[in-house]
Amino acid sequence: MTNRAVFLPYRPKTILNSHKRPDHWFWSRYSAYPYTGCQHGCKFCYSREVKYAHAVDPQDFDTTIKVKEKAADLLRRALVRKPVDILCTGDYQPAEREFGITRQMLEVCRELRFPVFMLSRSPLILRDLDLLRDINAAAPSVAAFSIISTPESPHHAIARCMENLAPPVETRFAAMREIADAGILTGICFMPILPGVCDDKANLEAVVRATAENGGRFVLAGGLTLADQQKEFFFNFLEENYPDLVPRYRTWYPPGSYDAVSYPWNRIALRIRELCEKYGIRDRMPRPVIPGDKLAVNKRIAELLADKAYELEIRGEPNHYVWAYRKAAWAVEDLETDIRLVYSALGVKGIRSIPDMGEQPGRDVEKMLSGLM
Ligand code: SF4
Numbered sequence: 001m002t003n004r005a006v007f008l009p010y011r012p013k014t015i016l017n018s019h020k021r022p023d024h025w026f027w028s029r030y031s032a033y034p035y036t037g038c039q040h041g042c043k044f045c046y047s048r049e050v051k052y053a054h055a056v057d058p059q060d061f062d063t064t065i066k067v068k069e070k071a072a073d074l075l076r077r078a079l080v081r082k083p084v085d086i087l088c089t090g091d092y093q094p095a096e097r098e099f100g101i102t103r104q105m106l107e108v109c110r111e112l113r114f115p116v117f118m119l120s121r122s123p124l125i126l127r128d129l130d131l132l133r134d135i136n137a138a139a140p141s142v143a144a145f146s147i148i149s150t151p152e153s154p155h156h157a158i159a160r161c162m163e164n165l166a167p168p169v170e171t172r173f174a175a176m177r178e179i180a181d182a183g184i185l186t187g188i189c190f191m192p193i194l195p196g197v198c199d200d201k202a203n204l205e206a207v208v209r210a211t212a213e214n215g216g217r218f219v220l221a222g223g224l225t226l227a228d229q230q231k232e233f234f235f236n237f238l239e240e241n242y243p244d245l246v247p248r249y250r251t252w253y254p255p256g257s258y259d260a261v262s263y264p265w266n267r268i269a270l271r272i273r274e275l276c277e278k279y280g281i282r283d284r285m286p287r288p289v290i291p292g293d294k295l296a297v298n299k300r301i302a303e304l305l306a307d308k309a310y311e312l313e314i315r316g317e318p319n320h321y322v323w324a325y326r327k328a329a330w331a332v333e334d335l336e337t338d339i340r341l342v343y344s345a346l347g348v349k350g351i352r353s354i355p356d357m358g359e360q361p362g363r364d365v366e367k368m369l370s371g372l373m
Pocket of ligand 1: 042045046
């Protein structure tokens with residue numbers, strides 16, 4: 001099912017966003033997308049926020065699709081000058097069947113041996129499995145799926161209504177199986193776990209179990225965020241379709257809030273962690289290792305520090321403690337020298353002299369290094 005869409009081709013000046021550091025979820029350093037607007041039109045989609053959809057009426061988000069012409073050429077020109085790192089890309093909304101720009105962009109990644117992270121709500125990604133295999137052979141890549149509910153959830157009908165233009169969740173799990181069988185790292189983004197809709201015990205367990213059963217290796221959990229015009233759009237949707245939910249959502253998302261307040265998010269995240277342990281997968285995405293990366297050990301240490309920051313966060317530890325590890329992860333990420341050289345030349349003093357390296361994270365880095373050296 002799709003809404004009737006208007007396609008507006010245009011030529012952007014650039015297509016590649018380069019980030020100062022990789023994020024701690026998907027480990028991507030770059031991002032580049034072929035379209036703006038999305039025909040899947042999920043009611044909770046943060047891309048309707050002003051910061052992503054400036055001058056776009058949120059009502060038009062799923063029916064007015066801007067199509068980036070010459071996207072592959074722009075991407076090639078940008079990537080040849082960049083150090084190889086993970087590119088977050090791809091978009092498998094229905095427009096892709098007609099325009100094929102995601103495929104052209106993947107061809108560039110294959111040519112330049114850039115690893116990719118792709119997140120999809122559609123099994124259309126399987127059309128490009130040949131390219132994903134080739135890319136993965138040169139630079140480990142990841143193809144993940146957005147999934148928030150399974151038919152086992154008592155509220156599945158509500159969750160489906162909120163993403164009714166996206167293909168059924170069963171087809172996404174089936175696609176995940178094929179991707180996993182092709183030897184490509186896959187898993188899910190369980191985002192947003194909609195309060196009161198997706199957070200019941202049955203759904204949390206069914207989503208994690210189905211991920212593991214279909215070859216997924218991670219479940220990344222995240223909450224709903226609501227800002228500016230998207231918040232208004234979402235509440236209008238609730239009022240029209242699920243008025244019973246409105247009072248609770250008004251409590252969780254009072255005026256001025258972005259994340260849910262007075263909602264036990266930590267408990268949900270810890271439950272996801274327990275379920276992942278039960279089914280033998282992880283609640284963090286393993287960081288892909290880029291072949292020939294001279295700073296691979298730094299990246300591994302940064303990953304371990306970021307994992308620790310996440311653990312402290314979901315355990316409800318004080319913010320300053322969480323931030324100490326987050327900053328330490330960034331500090332190691334920013335090092336231009338192999339951290340093993342720093343440690344072997346200067347010992348613990350060398351580790352402590354890294355800017356933004358706190359005392360406790362520094363001690364942990366020493367332990368991590370002794371496990372890796
Ligand atoms: S598929 Fe993703 S980008 Fe598209 S509307 Fe849904 S949440 Fe937004």
